[in-house]
Amino acid sequence: MKFYARRLAFYVITLWAAISLNFFIPRLLPGNPADIILAKMARNGEIPPGVEKTVRLLLGAESDQSMWEQYLQYWGNLFRGNLGVSVTKYPTPVTELIGQALPWTIGLVGLATIISVLIGVGLGAWAGWKRGTWVDNLVPGSTLLQSLPYFWVALLLAYLFSVQWQILPRIGAYDVFTFDEPEQSWAFVLSVLKHGTLPALTIVISAFGGWMLGMRNMMVSTLAEDYITTAEAKGLRPRRIFMTYAVRNAALPSIAGFGVALGFVVAGSIVMEQVFTYPGIGKLMITAVQGNDYPLMQGVFLVITIAVLSANLLMDLVYGFIDPRARTRG
Amino acid sequence: MDDIQPSPTAEHEADLAPAADLGTMGTQLVDKESLAAREAINPAVAAGGAAAPGAPSRKGWRGAQLMPRITPKLIVGLVLVVGIVAFALIAPLFTQDPKFSGNPAFEPPNGDHILGTTKLGYDVFAQLAYGAKGSLQVGLIAGLIALSLSIVFGIVAGYVGGFTDEALSLVTNVMLVIPGLPLMIVIASYAQQRSMLLVALILGVTGWAGAAVVLRSQARSLRSRDYVAASKVAGEKSFRIIAVEILPNLLPLLAAQFIAAVVLAILGEAGLSYLGLGPNGVITWGTMLNEAQTGNALSAGAWWWFIPPGLMISAFGCGLSLINFSIDEIINPKLRSVPAAARSVRKAKKNKPLPTASSSRTAAAPTGTAR
Numbered sequence: 288m289k290f291y292a293r294r295l296a297f298y299v300i301t302l303w304a305a306i307s308l309n310f311f312i313p314r315l316l317p318g319n320p321a322d323i324i325l326a327k328m329a330r331n332g333e334i335p336p337g338v339e340k341t342v343r344l345l346l347g348a349e350s351d352q353s354m355w356e357q358y359l360q361y362w363g364n365l366f367r368g369n370l371g372v373s374v375t376k377y378p379t380p381v382t383e384l385i386g387q388a389l390p391w392t393i394g395l396v397g398l399a400t401i402i403s404v405l406i407g408v409g410l411g412a413w414a415g416w417k418r419g420t421w422v423d424n425l426v427p428g429s430t431l432l433q434s435l436p437y438f439w440v441a442l443l444l445a446y447l448f449s450v451q452w453q454i455l456p457r458i459g460a461y462d463v464f465t466f467d468e469p470e471q472s473w474a475f476v477l478s479v480l481k482h483g484t485l486p487a488l489t490i491v492i493s494a495f496g497g498w499m500l501g502m503r504n505m506m507v508s509t510l511a512e513d514y515i516t517t518a519e520a521k522g523l524r525p526r527r528i529f530m531t532y533a534v535r536n537a538a539l540p541s542i543a544g545f546g547v548a549l550g551f552v553v554a555g556s557i558v559m560e561q562v563f564t565y566p567g568i569g570k571l572m573i574t575a576v577q578g579n580d581y582p583l584m585q586g587v588f589l590v591i592t593i594a595v596l597s598a599n600l601l602m603d604l605v606y607g608f609i610d611p612r613a614r615t616r617g
Numbered sequence: 618m619d620d621i622q623p624s625p626t627a628e629h630e631a632d633l634a635p636a637a638d639l640g641t642m643g644t645q646l647v648d649k650e651s652l653a654a655r656e657a658i659n660p661a662v663a664a665g666g667a668a669a670p671g672a673p674s675r676k677g678w679r680g681a682q683l684m685p686r687i688t689p690k691l692i693v694g695l696v697l698v699v700g701i702v703a704f705a706l707i708a709p710l711f712t713q714d715p716k717f718s719g720n721p722a723f724e725p726p727n728g729d730h731i732l733g734t735t736k737l738g739y740d741v742f743a744q745l746a747y748g749a750k751g752s753l754q755v756g757l758i759a760g761l762i763a764l765s766l767s768i769v770f771g772i773v774a775g776y777v778g779g780f781t782d783e784a785l786s787l788v789t790n791v792m793l794v795i796p797g798l799p800l801m802i803v804i805a806s807y808a809q810q811r812s813m814l815l816v817a818l819i820l821g822v823t824g825w826a827g828a829a830v831v832l833r834s835q836a837r838s839l840r841s842r843d844y845v846a847a848s849k850v851a852g853e854k855s856f857r858i859i860a861v862e863i864l865p866n867l868l869p870l871l872a873a874q875f876i877a878a879v880v881l882a883i884l885g886e887a888g889l890s891y892l893g894l895g896p897n898g899v900i901t902w903g904t905m906l907n908e909a910q911t912g913n914a915l916s917a918g919a920w921w922w923f924i925p926p927g928l929m930i931s932a933f934g935c936g937l938s939l940i941n942f943s944i945d946e947i948i949n950p951k952l953r954s955v956p957a958a959a960r961s962v963r964k965a966k967k968n969k970p971l972p973t974a975s976s977s978r979t980a981a982a983p984t985g986t987a988r
Binding site: 297298300301309312313418419423426434435436443446450457504508510511546551553554555557558561562572573576579584585587588591592596 | 690693787790791794795796797798799800802803804806807880884887888891892893894906909915916918920924927930931932933934937938939942949951952955956957958959960963
C-alpha cells in the first residue's frame, strides 16, 4: 500500500509542478507577454472585449492583483474546468476545442504505440535469443531508425505515398469533401483508416527501433543468468526457456519504461500531426502557437501533461502488480 | 587505436576501476524510481549483473580496457560523425551565400547547384552546409548544458544521499515525466526573439532528466566503494571526492550520456525549428525543413529540398549512436561477452556434435568467456 501511496503522491506533485510552470513561465520571462500579444492582435483588427481580460488573466499583465492572488484564481479556474476562451476561435471555450481534438490523437497515438511496442519487443526478444549470429548485425541498423526525426519520416512517407504514387491521402483525418462531420458509417470508418495509415506508419517506423534495441539488450543479459543455465541443464525445451524464463524477465524494463517512452511518442506526434494536418491535439497546439492563442496553448499543454502522467501512473500500478519487488523496495 | 579515438581517460591511469565495476549496479534493478526511464531505453546500464570478476589481464596500459574496441560499428560511427563535422566546418567556406536568391527557383539538382535550389532560389547545398554548422552548434551547447545539469542532479544526489537526494531526485523524476517537446514549445513561444543560445538553453534544460537517473544509480553504488570510504576517512571534502574519485570512474557513462543528449538536442531543435520556433536568423537543418514545408516543397515534388536535411540529421544521430554502442560495451561487458560466448558454443557444437544435441540445440550456456 505504501508503494502506491508514494507513487500517487509523486504524480500529484508532478502535476502541481507542471501546472505551476504553466502559470509562472509567462510571468517570469523578461518582457510582458500579455502586452506583446495584445499589441500583435490589435494589429490584426479590433480585439473583442472579453479577449483582453482573458489574456491578462492568463498571462498576468499588470493588474492590481498580487502574484499570489492570481495564482489562487488560476487554480480556482482550473478546478472549475475553466481553461479560458480561445483567442483565435473566439469565443469558443478552450475545453471544447480540446475535446474535439483529443479523440483523434488518443486513437492514433495509442494504436500506433501498441503496434510498435508489440513489433519492437517481439523482434527484440528474437534478436536477443539469436545473439551471436548474423542477427547481431541488424542491431546497429535500429539506431538509424531511432535517429530519424518523426516529422521527416512523415514528410518522406507523404511525398512517396501521396505525391508520387497517390495511393493514400495526405491531409486530415477523414475525407472532408465527402463527410461534413464524423458519422457512423462504414464508409466513414474506411476513410478514417485510410487517412490514419500514414500517420500511424510514421510512429511505428520511428518508435519500434528503440523498443527492439532495449528488449534485445535485456534478453542478452537475461540469457546469461544462472537460472537460464539451470533451465537448460534440466533439459527444458528451448521454447519454454524462451517464453517463461527469458522473455518474461527481460520484458520488465520495457514495461517500466513504457510511460516515459510514451512522452517521446506524444512529442513526436505533435510535429507529425503538423505534416499530415491531422486534427489532433498536436495540430491544435501548433495552431495555438502560430496564432498566439496562449489560453489554448496552455490548455493543450496541461491536457498533454495530464495524459502522459496518467499513462505513467497506470503503468506504475501495473508494474507494481507484475513485479512485486518494486513494491517492497520502492 | 589511440590515434583514432581521442581518449578522455588516457590521463587517469591511476585509479581506474575495471570497467566491469560499472556494470554491477544493474543488480539493483528493482529500485523502481531509478529504474524508470533510461534503463529501458538504454538497458546496457540495467543489464549489469555479475560481470567478469577476473577482468581481462591487467598487463600494460590500464586505461586500455576503457577504450572502445575497434569494431565496424565504431568505424562507421566515427566516419559519419567526423565527416559531418568536417562538412560543417569546411563546406561553408566554398559554398554560395545561403541567402543569395539570384538563382532560378525550384531547380532540380544539376551541375551548378548539386542539390538544386529552393522556392526562393537559395542554393540547397549552401543551406545544408550552413545548416550543419547551426545544428551542430545548438546540439553541442545544449548537450553540455544537459550534461552539467545531469551531473548536479544525478551524481550529487546519488553521492550525497539523504534529504538532498530526495529533493534532487524528485525534481529529476518530475522533469522526466513532464513531456519535453510541449514544454519546449510553451517556453519557446513566449520568447519573442530567440537567439541560438536561448534555444540551446531551452533544449538543455528540458533534456537532462534521463541522464540524471542513470548517473544517480551509478553514483549511489560508487558511494559505498572502499576507496571512496577511504577518501572520506582521510577528510576529503565531498566536492573533491565527487570530482576526483567518482567522476573519473563514470567517464564512459558520462560520454555516453553526453552523446545521447546531443542527439536528443539536435532532434529537438529540428522539431522546434520545423514548427517555426527555432533560433531567429540562423540556418539549421530544422529551419530548412520548416521553409520546405511552408514553401510547399512536397506538392511541388521538390524532394531535393527536404530530403537532404533530414538525411543529415539521421546520419549524424546514427553515427553518434553507433559510437555510443561501443561505449555501451565498455560499460556493460555482457553485451560483448555473451554473444561471443554463444558464438563459440555454437561453433564448438558444429565441430563436434554433442550426444544430447537435440535438447540443447539453442544452448546459451555461457562458458568460461562469459563469466
